[in-house]
Amino acid sequence: MKLIEFLKAFAFAALLGTIIVSVSSCNKDDQLQGPVYGTVTGTVTDEGGQPISDVQVTISGVNEDDVVVTTAADGTYTAENVSLTVHAVKFTKDGWLTVSVTVNADKFVDGVANASASMVNASASIIGTVIDVKNGGTPLEGVTVSLGADNDVFTGADGRFSINNLVVDDYTVTFTKANYVTITKAITPESFVNGVVSLNIEMGAQEVLRGLTAEDLMSADKWYYSEYRGGGNADAYPHWDWACDYMCSLTFWGNWEEQWEGTTLRIRNDGDQQNNPADMDVFDSYTYGSKLITEDNKIMSLRIRTHNADEASPAYYGVQVVDLAEAQPAAVKVGETKIWGSGDYTDVDFDLSDYVGKEVIIAIGIYRHETGDYWKQLVLRAIRFADQKVEGTGWLPGDEAVAGWKLPMSAVRSTMPQTKYSFTGISPISAGRNVSMTDGYPAAYQAWRAVAHVAAEWSFVPLRKDPEVFPSEGYIIKTRNTADVDTKVPESYLYTKFSIASGHDQLTFSTRNFGDNYTFFKITAIQNDGTVTNVIPISNTAQEAEEAADGCMKFKHGDGGAGNPEGYASFVYDLSQFDGKDVTIVLGVYNGAANTGENKLVIHSIDLN
Structure with missing residues (x-):
């Protein structure tokens, strides 16, 4: 009996020990694996x-x-x-x-x-409303109102916004929306009234130049180059010939006309316009463009004369600059308003040094000085940019990139890189030599703007020969019929600058010529440091083509026209050696053979892809 009781006690103790060990093991696992x-x-x-x-x-x-x-x-x-x-x-x-x-x-x-x-009491607020000026002052929804990172709010359908839980302090409030100029407002502790700052913001802006807001100016055409010439008088052929002067392909506002004397800004003076008030701060008519100002081009020179003005009743004109990077862009006069009342050409200069390193809007315009029948005209014969005043009808000053090319290195360096990569030589509108200077030519030149015409987008330099502007096959540069053979200095050329990069480092030139003679041409790359490289095509589809002296190509190809774009010859150039660099590309025609007539280079299209 005692043995049985002992065995029962032993079994119970063993069972109890097993339970204790098991529980201890579970607790240990929980401590090692479970969260605490x-x-x-x-x-x-x-x-x-x-x-x-x-x-x-x-x-x-x-x-x-x-x-x-x-x-x-x-x-x-x-x-x-x-x-x-x-x-x-x-x-x-x-x-x-x-x-x-x-x-x-x-x-x-x-x-x-x-x-x-x-915690710091932050019961202050910045509240307000944003309206759209260019759409009749209606509330502007979806404007981002920001005090910095992680502190953005958005205007609602009613244009209202509210930034709360602020301390009274200094703040910079930024208002941004796509296709609108950003507006910035500075807030100081003194701006708070009973802990609240109330802002009423106008986006779409008011006019900066007459008829144009800052938003409008954001899409202004680029003034890429250092020289623009107007008019048709061939007083220094071919540099100042009618076929070489494309100033009237620029952008204008108000009353303007292309005349033989130059591209002319005129006071709006028709009918009820005579009731317009005098305004010596806002241009009545003007031309404008966006330009990067550098040490190489900080002096702008105008060659001008006037019509309907004399010493007793002069024309008033000037230059204004708009810096769109400013919080509140405004038109700022460069120097004083100028007065001119002579039919003789003169050269005047404007110092743009305050804007070196900035891309700004430059406007050249004429002011209405009196209300009533007030009819004045300012003739622009040339707009030129250099590091010094430019006078007369000569070439731009400075050391040449290539001897005899009349292209100074200052102009190469200050030329702005293109924003387009495809260009045509086909004109949407044709105009013959017998068309009035004030009718046919301006409309034809202005039509170039819509198609990225090469003569509007590139700069044309007529060293020895004028071009053929409106043929149906394309824009034509050509040689003289002369015994002077020269494969180093072109008869004429076009140039522009590209930022070469992968995806935009293969140039395709589509062209043709006429007759039995060869046409000699060359594509040259000029870097900002002055390095000059003649580029040889990697392929072509011309009927006859081969390399000639000094990097020129000579070719014959008689196919292609406005209705036959597939017929042109293509010359393809690999520019990848210039990847990552800004390079000025020059396309010139050369007199490679003596006494062979006007050998023509037809520019049908140029693509950089």
Whole structure:
């Protein structure tokens, strides 16, 4: 009997030991593998140490749900079941500046971590409305109103916005929206009235130049080059011949006309326009473009004369600059308003040194000095940019990139890179030599703008021979019928600058010529440091083509026309050696054979892809 009782006792003890071991094993596993939780507690006070109630306390951990509690009347809070890892603790309350602290595992002592905070009263606000001036002053929705990172709001359908929970301090408020000029407003502590700053913002802007807002000017044409000539008088052939002067392909506002004397800005004076008030601050008519100003081109020279003006009743004109990078772009006069009343040409200069390093809008215009029948004309014969004043009808000053080319290195360096990569030589409108200078030519030249015509987008330099402007096969540059053979200095050429990069480093030139003679041409690359490279095509589809002297190609190809674009010969050039560089590309025609007539180079198209 005792043996049986002993065995029962032994069995019970063994069973109890097994249970104890099992439980101990489970607890050990939990300690090693399961999360360990604790408590985060603290007090929230103001700058004077007084408790703040109803503060929302948000405890966030990586890949964990937020734990959210609220402070009591005494400013205290307690958050339980917080894992013993790193947490961001954020304190927010309307009218107070949000603050955050960090809690990590080391801050938990006996399972409790303290995270207290002091908050700054932030009951100030910046509120307001944004309206769209260019659409009748209607509310502008979707404007981003920003004080910096993580502090953006957006205007609603009513144009209103509100930025709350601010302290009274200095702020920069930025208003941005696609296709609108960004507006920036500076806020100081003095701007707050009872803790509120109210802003009424106009986007779409008011006129900066007559008829144009800053937004309009953002899409202004580029004035890439250092020389623009107007008019048709061949007073220094071929440099100043009618076929070489394309100033009237620029952008104009108001009343203008291409005349034999030059491209002419005129006072608007028809009918009710005579009631327009005098305004010596805002141009009545003007031409404008966007230009990068450098040390090489900071002096702008105008060659001008006037019509309907004399010493007793002169014309008033000037130059204004708009810097679109300014918070509030405005037209700023360069120097004083100038007066001219002579039919003789003169050269005047304007110093743009204040804008070196900036791309700005340059406007040249004429002012209405009197109300009533006031009829004045300012004739622009030339607009030229250099590091010095330019006078007369000669070439731009400076050391030449290539001897005899009349292309100074200052012009090479300051030429702006093209924003287009495809160009045509086909004119949408034709105009013969017998068409009036004031009718046919301006319309034809202006039509070039819509098709990226090579003569409007590239700069034409007529060293020895004028071009054929409007033939149906394309824009034609050509040689003289002369015994002077020269494969180093072209008869004439066009140039532009490209930022060469992968995807835009293969140039394709589509061309043809006429008759039985060869046409000699060359593509030359000039880098900003003066390095000159004659580029040889890697392929061509001409009927006959071969390399000639000094990097020229000579070819014959009689196919191609406006209705037969597939018929032209293509010459393909690899420009990848210039990747990452700004390079001026020159296309010139050369007199490679003596006494062979006007050998013509037809420019059908040029593509950089």
